[in-house]
Amino acid sequence: MTRTKLWLGALAFSVAALGTQVHAEANRVQFPKDLDDLVHYATIRRGEVTEHIMTTREAVDAVKNGQPIPDGTHFVLVDHRDGKVHRYFVMQKGEGWGNDYPESRRTDDWQFQWFWADKSVNMDENTARCQSCHSSRSGENFLYTFDALGAFDGAVIE
Numbered sequence: 758m759t760r761t762k763l764w765l766g767a768l769a770f771s772v773a774a775l776g777t778q779v780h781a782e783a784n785r786v787q788f789p790k791d792l793d794d795l796v797h798y799a800t801i802r803r804g805e806v807t808e809h810i811m812t813t814r815e816a817v818d819a820v821k822n823g824q825p826i827p828d829g830t831h832f833v834l835v836d837h838r839d840g841k842v843h844r845y846f847v848m849q850k851g852e853g854w855g856n857d858y859p860e861s862r863r864t865d866d867w868q869f870q871w872f873w874a875d876k877s878v879n880m881d882e883n884t885a886r887c888q889s890c891h892s893s894r895s896g897e898n899f900l901y902t903f904d905a906l907g908a909f910d911g912a913v914i915e
Contacts, residue, residue: 781880784857786849786870789831798909799902807837810902820906826898828852828866844879845872848891848899864891864899 789795795811802808812832819826827850834846847870855863862885869887871879897903905914 781871781878781882781884784868784870784884785851785854786847786868788845788847788872788876789833792833792835795831795833796909797913799905799914802915805838806843809835809837810905811835812906817906817909820898820903821909826850832900842874844874845876846870846887847872848887858888862888862892864888864895867891867899 792811794813796814796817797809797811798817799810800807801810810832813827813830816826816830816832818824830850832848836843836845848867849870850865850867852866854866854868857868869884869891871882871884871887873879891899891901894900894903900906908914
């Protein structure tokens with residue numbers, strides 16, 4: 758059993774014993790080293806919130822060519838409010854990462870994490886909810902912007 762599985766099991770037991778709601782959990786997602794290396798391919802506006810969605814050039818090319826998105830890929834949603842970064846949502850893929858979770862929670866080998874504007878982990882977010890929501894997009898590689906990614910021609914899709 759991996760250290761992550763042991764930690765997740767201990768956390769779940771502790772939370773159940775205390776009757777506390779689970780929020781962010783330890784996982785393998787790391788904040789990308791340099792956001793400037795990512796391709797901004799879509800922008801979504803929700804009222805006063807603007808979300809810029811970015812990924813690697815390799816992920817764009819893979820989707821366009823009908824190939825699997827490579828392990829190590831990051832997708833980053835940059836959540837802007839009042840003209841500044843409020844938080845980041847990061848989706849990262851790694852070989853075998855799905856095995857860290859029971860079958861009912863797997864989103865292939867994708868894992869999810871929220872980060873504050875200072876890039877520290879946002880422990881107030883429920884990352885199990887991220888998996889639950891993204892699982893509905895299994896036919897689109899668990900991405901809500903899969904079609905936009907395939908249609909991306911260099912101009913940000915809004």
